[in-house]
Amino acid sequence: MDDSPREDLGLLVRGVLDYAILMLDTSGHIISWNAGAERIKGWRADEIIGQHFSVFYPPEDIAAGKPERELETALAEGRLEDEGWRLRKDGTRFWANVVITTLYDDAGRHRGFGKVTRDMTERRAAEQALRESEERFRLIVQDVVDYGIFMLDTSGHIISWNAGAERIKGWRADEIIGQHFSVFYPAVDIIARKPERELETALAEGRLEDEGWRIRKDGTRFWANVVITALYDDAGRHRGFGKVTRDMTERRTAERTLGERRRLVGHLVDAQEVERRRIAWDVHDDSIQSMVAVGMRLQLLADRLPEEHREGVRALDESVRAAVGRLRTLVSRLRPPDLDRHGLVVALTGHLEESLPAWGLDYTLRHDLTAEPTSEAAVTGYRICQEALTNVHKHARASRVEVSLSTVDKGTLFRVTDDGVGTAVTGTDPGRDHFGLIEMRERAEAAHGWWSLASSPGAGTTVEFWLPSAPDAQP
Ligand SMILES: Nc1ncnc2c1ncn2[C@@H]1O[C@H](COP(=O)(O)OP(=O)(O)OP(=O)(O)O)[C@@H](O)[C@H]1O
Ligand SMILES: [Mg+2]
Structure with missing residues (x-):
């Protein structure tokens, strides 16, 4: 036992x-x-x-x-x-x-x-690897200059500081360590207890992200993106906060400038369309109508005149008719009446029939629209197609063009493809000097859509763009 x-x-x-x-x-x-x-x-x-x-x-x-x-x-x-x-x-x-x-x-x-x-060999190797990786990580954090990365203790006092924080905020580590992180906040934020509230939220939710003005050592402001993370040790005790700050001032300025430019272009494009439509209607309702009336009188007159004068008046009538024809073409170029009356597909068909045979180009128009584009999208799409087709005529040396329209993602996808010589100009950025391409892209983007050109020399060109059917649809 x-x-x-x-x-x-x-x-x-x-x-x-x-x-x-x-x-x-x-x-x-x-x-x-x-x-x-x-x-x-x-x-x-x-x-x-x-x-x-x-x-x-x-x-x-x-x-x-x-x-x-x-x-x-x-x-x-x-x-x-x-x-x-x-x-x-x-x-x-x-x-x-x-x-x-x-x-x-x-x-x-x-x-x-x-x-x-x-035998602890493996454990030792693993621990050493961990130590080395932590050390490397520490060095990276230390030297990163694009991000300010630092630690706060549980009460919000700074306990570590990296090169990026020094670059962005201006304080050296020995000047800032020990201070409370509210020194980075403008006075109004401090009165509103924003620094404390941010720590409270980070503690309650684990993480907090914020964008706003912060203060540099020299008192100047920068627009910061800030992420605060609550940090816990292995035993689950709250040890403080990690804070990562990025200086977004330049990005913010760039975005605002871009936004303003977009709005300006959109405004100009709209104004141009309004003006064109007004001129088209004026010419149509006034000039063309009166010239048609003149033509009719000339005809009546010719019938009543003696033989020897009749031919002269008939010739006059002919040239008035020819001028009316040219004015009609002008009117339809300024503002294709079909666009307002019969919609995009009919207007585009008209444009293709009128122009492409004259340019010696075969074409097909394919469309499977399940939703009619808004009238703004129709005008914008029509204008971009017009410019793309003009470019095919001017530059591509193509024999045929395919235009296709389809309903995609709450909007309309347009594609104009030729089988011509192609171009080295490509991508979504047409470069500085090509205003035809820039105008196409700006029109599309002003309408909250996108535009791109794909081509390689010898392989033809595709202009592709998408326009939303409602302004808040996202590409
Ligand atoms: N379909 C195409 N095939 C071949 N090259 C093209 C095509 N479309 C554009 N390109 C090339 O891209 C260049 C820029 O086009 P863009 O429309 O900006 O200027 P442009 O037609 O030369 O002048 P405009 O300002 O009068 O439109 C053209 O000069 C041409 O070299
Ligand atoms: Mg052009």
Whole structure:
């Protein structure tokens, strides 16, 4: 009864593979050896029992008397723990965690030492890798200049500072560490308790993002994007906050300038359309009507005149008719009446029929519109197609053009493809000097759509653009 737990324990010790468990006599000679010891150190029990345990130590430790010192310490203090290099039978080294315990029998006599060794090589390598990666990470954070990255303690005082923070905000680390981070906020924000509220939110929600004005050391302002993250240690204790700040001043200015320019272009384009339509209607209702009336009178007059004058008046009538024809063409170029009356497809068909055969180009128009574009989108789309087709005529040396319209993403996708010589001008940025391309892109973007040109020399050109059917649809 009494023996069985002891036997079990013996079995357990002998069988354990993860730990080398051995006994030394009082002088340090090995008297027992388990399976783990064989696995970790390489010797079989019959090879090692009886040898002195200093065979596990590298020569420099032996020269320094370390094995003996460890036994002395274990004897004096009952126990000793050490980490260091040890040798295997084949001479290779492993990183060992060693615990030596002094053993006494029931009578209190010193009987030797128990020694438990673990192979920590992998763990050590992993820890070292982690340390190195943390160190590298720390160095990156330290040197990043595009972002201000720093830490606050739980009450909001600055405890670390990187190069980016110095560049963006102007303070050196030694000037700012220890101060409260509210120094970065304008007075109105401080009165409104914004810094404190931001920490409270970050703590409650884990993270907070904000954009707003912040103050540099010299008192100037910059437009900042700020992310505050609550930081916890492994035990789950709140340790402070990480703060990442970007200077968005330039981006903000650029976006505003771009927005203003877009609005201006949109306004000009609208004004131009209104003006064209007004001129078209004036010419149509006034000039053309009166000239048609003149033509009719000339005809009546010609009928009543004697033979010798009749031909002259008829010729006059002819030239009035020709002028009316030219004015009609002018009117339809200024503002194709079909666009208002019959919609985009009819107007585009009219334009294609009228122009392309005259330019010696074959064409197809494909459309599967499930929704009619708004009248603004129709005008914009018509104008961009007009310019794209004019470019095909002027530059492409193509034999055919395909125009296609389809309803995509709550808007209309237009494509004008030719089989011509192509161009090196490509992408979404047409460059500075090509105003035809720039105008197409600006028109599309002013209508909240997008525009692009794809081409390569020799391979034809595709102008593709999309216009939303409602101003708030997103591409
Ligand atoms: N379909 C096309 N095929 C080949 N080259 C093209 C095509 N479309 C445009 N290009 C090239 O792109 C250039 C820029 O076109 P863009 O319309 O901006 O200017 P443009 O037609 O020369 O002058 P405009 O300001 O009168 O339109 C053209 O000069 C031409 O070289
Ligand atoms: Mg052009």
